[in-house]
Amino acid sequence: GKGNYRHFMEKELHEHPAVLGDTLRQMVNPGTRAVVLPELPFDLAGISRVTITACGSAFYAGLVGRYWFESIARIPTDGDVASEFRYRAPPLPQGGLGLLVSQSGETADTLAALRYLKAQGQHVLSVVNVEESSMARESDAVLQTVAGPEIGVASTKAFTAQLAVLACLALAAGRARGTLSAAQEAAMTQALLEVPGRAAEILEHDAAIRRIAARIAKARDVLYLGRGNCFPIALEGALKLKEISYIHAEGYAAGEMKHGPIALIDPTVPVIATVPSGPLFEKTASNLQEAAARGGQVIVFSDAAGAAKLQGIAAETIVMPAVDPFVAPILYAIPVQLLAYHVAVLKGTDVDQPRNLAKSVTVE
Ligand code: F6R
Numbered sequence: 007g008k009g010n011y012r013h014f015m016e017k018e019l020h021e022h023p024a025v026l027g028d029t030l031r032q033m034v035n036p037g038t039r040a041v042v043l044p045e046l047p048f049d050l051a052g053i054s055r056v057t058i059t060a061c062g063s064a065f066y067a068g069l070v071g072r073y074w075f076e077s078i079a080r081i082p083t084d085g086d087v088a089s090e091f092r093y094r095a096p097p098l099p100q101g102g103l104g105l106l107v108s109q110s111g112e113t114a115d116t117l118a119a120l121r122y123l124k125a126q127g128q129h130v131l132s133v134v135n136v137e138e139s140s141m142a143r144e145s146d147a148v149l150q151t152v153a154g155p156e157i158g159v160a161s162t163k164a165f166t167a168q169l170a171v172l173a174c175l176a177l178a179a180g181r182a183r184g185t186l187s188a189a190q191e192a193a194m195t196q197a198l199l200e201v202p203g204r205a206a207e208i209l210e211h212d213a214a215i216r217r218i219a220a221r222i223a224k225a226r227d228v229l230y231l232g233r234g235n236c237f238p239i240a241l242e243g244a245l246k247l248k249e250i251s252y253i254h255a256e257g258y259a260a261g262e263m264k265h266g267p268i269a270l271i272d273p274t275v276p277v278i279a280t281v282p283s284g285p286l287f288e289k290t291a292s293n294l295q296e297a298a299a300r301g302g303q304v305i306v307f308s309d310a311a312g313a314a315k316l317q318g319i320a321a322e323t324i325v326m327p328a329v330d331p332f333v334a335p336i337l338y339a340i341p342v343q344l345l346a347y348h349v350a351v352l353k354g355t356d357v358d359q360p361r362n363l364a365k366s367v368t369v370e
Contacts, residue, residue: 012351013158013347013351013357013358014157014158014358015158015160015162015250015347015357015358016347016357018156018157018158018162018163019162019163019209019340019343019344019347020209021153021154021163022162022163022166022205022209022340023202023203023205023206023209024202025151025152025153025154025163025166025167026166026167026170026201026202026205026336027202028152029151029152029153029167029170029171030170030174030198030199030201030202031152032150032152033149033170033171033174034174034195034198034199036199039191039192039195039196039199040191040195041174041177041178041181041191041195043149043174043175043178044147044149046131046147047129047146047147048103048129048146048147049182050079050178050179050182050183051182051183051184052101053081053101053102053103053129053179054082054099054100054101054102055081055082055083055084055098055099055102055103056072056075056081056082056083056084056102056103056105057083057084057085057091057096057098057102057103057104057105057123057128058071058072058083058084058085058086058105058106058107059085059086059087059088059091059092059104059105059106059116059119059123060087060088060106060107060108060113060116061087061088061089061108061113061115061116061367062161062245063160063161063164063165063242063245063246064107064108064109064113064116064161064164064165064168065085065087065088065107066165066238066239066241066242066245067107067133067165067168067169067172067238068085068105068107068168068172069085069237069238069241070169070172070235070238070239070335071083071085071105071107071169071172071175071176072084072085073234073235073238074172074173074176074235074332075175075176075179078176078177078179078180078185078186078194078332079176079179079180079182079183079185079186080180080183080185081179081183084096087115088106088113088115088116088118088119089115089370091119091122092115092118092119092122097126098123098126098127098128100127101129102126102127102128102129103128103129103130103131104119104120104123104124104126104128104129104130104131105131105132105133106119106120106123106130106131106132106133106134106141106145107132107133107134107168107172108132108133108134108135108139108141109134109135109136109151109153109156109161109164109168110134110135110136110139110365110366111132111134111135111136111139111140111141111142112136112139112140112141112366112368113366113367113368114367114368114369114370115367115370116141117140117141117144118370120132120141120144120145121144124144129146129147130144130145130146130147131145131146131147131148131149131175132145132147132148132149133148133149133150133151133168133171133172133175134148134150134151135150135151135153135156135164135167137150149171149174149175150171151164151167151168151170151171152167153167156365157358157365158357158358159249159250159358159359159360159363159364159365160246160249160250160343160346160357160360162343165242165339165343166205166336166339166340169335169336169339170198170201170336173198173332173333173336174198177191177194177195177198193330194330194332194333197329197330197332197333198332198333200329200333201329201333201336201337204327204329204333204337205336205337205340207327208326208327208337208340208341209340209344211324211341211344212344214324215324215341215344215345215348216348217322218305218322218324218345218348219345219348219349219351219352220352221276221303221305221321221322222247222251222253222276222278222305222345222349223251223253223349223352223353225253225274225275225276226253226254226274227253227254227255227256227270227274227275228244228247228253228254228255228256228275228276228277228278229244229255229256229258229263229267229270229271229275229276229277229278229297229302230243230244230247230255230256230257230258230277230278230279230280230342231257231258231259231260231263231277231278231279231280231281231290231293231294231297232257232259232260232279232280232281232290232338233259233260233261233281233286233289233290234284234286234331235331235332235334235335236280236281236282236334236335236338237257237259237260238257238335239280239335239338239339239342240257240258240259240260240278240279240280240342241257242257242339242342242343243255243257243278243280243342243343243345243346244256244257245257246342246343246346246347247345247346247349249346249360249363250346250347250349250350250355250357250360251346251349251350251353251355252353252355252360252361253349253353260279260281260289260290260293260294261289261293263293263296263297264293264296268296268297268300271297271300271301271302272300272301272302273301273302273303275302275303276302276303276304276305276321277294277297277302277303277304277305278305278307278342278345279294279304279305279306279307279308280307280338280342281294281306281307281308281312281316282308282309282312282326282329282331282334282338283308283309283311283312283328283331284331284334285331287308287312287315291312291315291316294306294316294319294320295319298319303321303322304316304319304320304321305320305321305322305323306320306322306323306324307323307324307326307338307341307342308323308325308326309325309326309327309328309329310325310328311328313325324341326338326341
């Protein structure tokens with residue numbers, strides 16, 4: 007049941023800390039602070055290329071994974087939505103790894119992509135939430151998200167659990183390939199272990215996020231911006247808003263704004279930024295200044311240092327915990343999902359069963 011929550015989605019949003027803890031506990035030894043994956047039937051050190059494919063939010067989790075595999079394990083990585091990937095007939099190298107991400111393990115396009123990857127001689131690894139699923143059965147190896155049943159049609163806790171698994175996989179690959187020093191691995195693992203606690207702190211901003219939702223609920227169009235490993239979080243925020251509140255939203259790489267979307271910005275358009283401090287902060291900050299200069303209502307999700315720098319231009323700010331930029335996407339997903347939830351509640355939509363959508367898309 008929903009317990010004291012109004013919707014399954016709200017309950018599931020509040021399960022982020024527990025689910026992240028359960029998922030990480032499977033893969034991180036807290037004593038040694040080492041990632042320990044189940045034994046894989048292939049050697050991560052020998053993987054020539056990773057090909058990630060999935061649909062919807064699961065694909066956005068995969069996109070974050072791409073940043074991690076490239077930067078942490080230095081593996082060439084490609085990603086595409088399964089509905090395109092399966093028909094592109096992409097040539098793939100021997101010894102490559104096909105990586106599928108799916109809550110249900112039954113999404114038709116993702117399953118077809120899995121079969122294509124196998125036929126192309128790829129090792130096939132699935133990140134799934136449902137253990138007894140078609141994708142789990144047909145894969146060479148499975149890394150399970152321990153999110154429990156997700157009832158709300160809009161994915162929430164399964165998404166952050168997917169990120170946690172992909173982060174562990176990237177660290178394991180980095181260790182296998184010798185691209186991570188022991189000190190770096192220990193620091194990054196420590197950052198991961200702190201994620202459930204930080205997630206709980208973020209949920210304490212619920213009332214502040216609800217106030218921001220009142221502003222968003224009046225908008226016709228909303229733009230989400232992010233950069234680097236938080237770019238896919240902009241995509242996730244926009245998808246979540248459109249699917250449950252029916253407000254038009256787009257997620258963009260912050261640097262792409264001046265190549266088109268900036269034309270949309272006026273005082274009626276909220277611009278929501280997931281912008282943690284880090285090497286890319288100043289770049290995104292200058293994009294946000296451009297948005298503010300055109301009257302856009304800039305809504306900032308950043309840590310205290312970032313929030314201070316953006317104080318002059320932000321219409322609203324949520325101060326996030328300061329974390330290693332590596333784990334930022336896991337945490338920044340939470341407030342954008344929460345924001346979409348509150349907007350949908352204000353709009354009076356059917357939050358758990360949004361129109362025209364199904365939880366598991368088993369036809370293409
Ligand atoms: C968005 C959402 C969908 C799913 C997509 C893939 O909130 O829930 O975009 O992520 O349909 O579903 P799975 O993960 O079951 O393959």
